[in-house]
Amino acid sequence: MDDLLLANRNGAAFWRALGPARGYELIERPGFLAALDPVRNGLRVVITSPQPSAVDLAELAELQQRPWPRISIEDPYGVVPPRGPAPLTPTRSPVMIRRAAPLPAPAAEIVHVQTEEQLAAVDRIVVEGFPLPHFQPYGSAAAVPAGLLTTPGFDAYLIAVDGQWAAAGATITQDDVAGVYFVTTLPEFRGQGLARQLMYAVLNQLDPLPVTLTAAAPAQHLYKSLGFTTIAEATWWSG
Template identity: 80%
Template sequence: MNDLHLANKNGAAFWRALGPARGYELIERPGFLAALDPIRNGLRVVLTSDQPPAADLAELTDLLTSRAWPRVTIEDPYGVVSPPLTPARWPVMIRPAAPLPEPTVDVVHVRTEEQLAAVDKVVVEGFPLPHFQPYGSAAAVPPALLSSPGFDAYLIAVDGQWAAAGATITQDDVAGVYFVTTRPEFRGHGLARQLMYAVLRELDPLPVTLTAAAPAQHLYQSLGFTTIAESTWWSS
């Protein structure tokens, strides 16, 4: 399995865990995984094959057009679809296992629902995620994830306030990093780097994948991640 397939496999695993935890309907076919939420998150699709069956593409088109979704996001790392949506390209990155320094701040490995609620608040306000605001209207990182196999989350506090957070999914021979963010008032102090030090040391010796937003690409490159592909994210 090449690195892109490995990364994409983990992306599907992430939504396989997150979707049901949020109460979404999942549809999984050989060519795609879709999470359906008609109220808030809309239609979220991960293309999982570079040669999806024609029947899967037809079903995906039907999903896209059969409802008035509040949002649509289709992750296509293989360049196999061209829906009537707005494209953006994001680098898919991977890092082989390699030594890293210990973090110089306390990074909390989340164990309780209260801690996971803090992760949720940091993610909703830090990314930000407007469709989950105001905070508390629904959980972007819901408590059910604590019992999801392979899921872990992490927090950093500054002066008694939760300031940075991130999550990981581990499946088989690869791990993926998601939701790494710092609340705006705590940015510029290297908290994301310290969080990643702890996360990557925890995941060692697995290769680790992620999809990087533009502001974080330099950080991830400095941590040993390299770009293996650009995924097209189609969105409404």
């Protein structure tokens, strides 16, 4: 299967898990998946086809015209122009994939999340460290809600430093591919290599599946050093 299709399938699986756990309405069509939250997260879209139908494009255009608090459209194929009532800003982020290969065992203790308390720690790290301003202050709403604990294919991980939760990440596994999301270190613990240790544990856990992710600029060097290669430059429209 095409690597970009693998990554897209996993991105859609991520929102099929996260959207309902947050209480969002989902709309899924052959060409896109949309998660709808009129209060906080707004309209979140993943384009899932290089050739969306005219019907899909018309529905997506109608969705963009609604009054959302924010809009975010992930378009790895570069095929959908934004049509919202206000200008949207484009950014480019690499979509990456890694085939299974040996890695060192992590030197730090990695906690595989099992409890709501642990998942709440993941939520705090993601909201404050990523950061996610529309979920701040922390506790006003869950970005990584407790319902994910019982979602098939979802896993989350934590690292503690001196008894304090310091870094976190999550994965979604579906069929023949896994995806990595929300890899985050709180600002006061950065520079200690925690993200690398977390990725050692996660990638060893996911072996032998191919693993995909979309890399933020500060983390691209780390992911390349772990064996990830870029398969596309996705356009993200936001506003």
